[in-house]
Amino acid sequence: MNAIDIKRISTPITTGIPHKTPQDVADSTASRSFKDILQEQIDEKTQVNFSRHAMNRVLERNIELSPDNLERLNEAIKLADEKGLDDTLILLDEAAFIVSVKNNTVITTVNREEMTGNVFTNIDGTVVI
Numbered sequence: 001m002n003a004i005d006i007k008r009i010s011t012p013i014t015t016g017i018p019h020k021t022p023q024d025v026a027d028s029t030a031s032r033s034f035k036d037i038l039q040e041q042i043d044e045k046t047q048v049n050f051s052r053h054a055m056n057r058v059l060e061r062n063i064e065l066s067p068d069n070l071e072r073l074n075e076a077i078k079l080a081d082e083k084g085l086d087d088t089l090i091l092l093d094e095a096a097f098i099v100s101v102k103n104n105t106v107i108t109t110v111n112r113e114e115m116t117g118n119v120f121t122n123i124d125g126t127v128v129i
Contacts (some may be wrong), residue, residue, distance in 0.1 A: 018064035048074050048099070054106040061111040062097045075129040077101055092129055096120070 026044055046051045048070065050058065058065060072092055080088040080101045087107075098107045110118060 047101075047104075049075060049105045050121070051105055051107055054097075054108050057109045061095075061114070062108055063111055069093070072129050073097065073099075073106075076127040077104060079129075080125060082126050083125060085127075087123050087127040089120050089123045090129065091126065098123065 011089055016081065037121060047103050057063070069092060076092065077088075078089045080099070082088070088099050088101055090099055094112045096110045096118075098109070098120065100107055
């Protein structure tokens with residue numbers, strides 16, 4: 001075997017998506033402050049989630065989930081959390097959302113037409129936003 005063959009055998013083969021090197025991470029965060037990076041991480045974790053059931057209801061009932069509505073829904077969840085609520089009814093324009101505040105998850109949703117005559121049970125508070 002010659003030196004070229006030995007080099008070929010000893011060179012590791014990597015497959016899949018290349019991982020970021022520490023230098024790549026440092027380059028991408030060099031121009032941003034620690035506060036900005038921390039706030040971005042917090043914002044990503046505080047975005048509301050939708051259960052499979054809730055997403056099915058959103059689609060069936062044609063409930064609009066615009067970025068503005070999602071921002072308002074997140075704000076309502078923060079208000080409910082500040083008051084120590086767990087399972088909360090959030091009334092937002094044309095829809096009502098039942099939210100598990102501790103899990104930051106919408107459990108189900110109802111549009112305006114179906115709200116009339118509906119009784120919401122097992123909630124410990126309501127936020128109108």
